[in-house]
Amino acid sequence: EPEVTQTPSHQVTQMGQEVILRCVPISNHLYFYWYRQILGQKVEFLVSFYNNEISEKSEIFDDQFSVERPDGSNFTLKIRSTKLEDSAMYFCASSTRQGLNSPLHFGNGTRLTVT
């Protein structure tokens, strides 16, 4: 069964550094998402992306965050200047379409640790 793959599985970075989290969504999916889960807390929506532009973003997704689909297969999340509170599991997801009967398929996540 096709799956969403994310790399790296664990990223450690120093505060203030830039990080890029990478994702390869399922190949025939059109909608792409980033979510995050701070340890012990709920899974939170960050951003959705369709047709090479952001469809919706949360208040968490401020100017320090950006997303890009640099080619036909990868989908990246960049954090320009990491803060301690950015430490979390970051999940990429994709779906065939938005709306009814279109569940998100998640990758296994990247654990980001900011020291």
Place this chain on the structure above:
Amino acid sequence: DQQVKQNSPSLSVQEGRISILNCDYTNSMFDYFLWYKKYPAEGPTFLISISSIKDKNEDGRFTVFLNKSAKHLSLHIVPSQPGDSAVYFCAASAGTYKYIFGTGTRLKVLA
């Protein structure tokens, strides 16, 4: 602003019995609801969904019930198996790309 709530952080059930996981929501605009299962070190895995035009959806051992007037949904797992032990999240959307997740319920199925 907790629009989706799972008030039971954990639940233990004997193998073979029914597991009932509950979820409450506050936003009456939500029209699509999902349940996800999550194992440690893995991403959430989709289990079952229901649209607001239905009150029940079944898929094998999993049934989701939606009570719109009470703004409540539940997931029934029958019979429960040890492999079902995981954290279960409910999620909801209001016709947008943004899914709101609950805080999760840790289910332990005892052999």
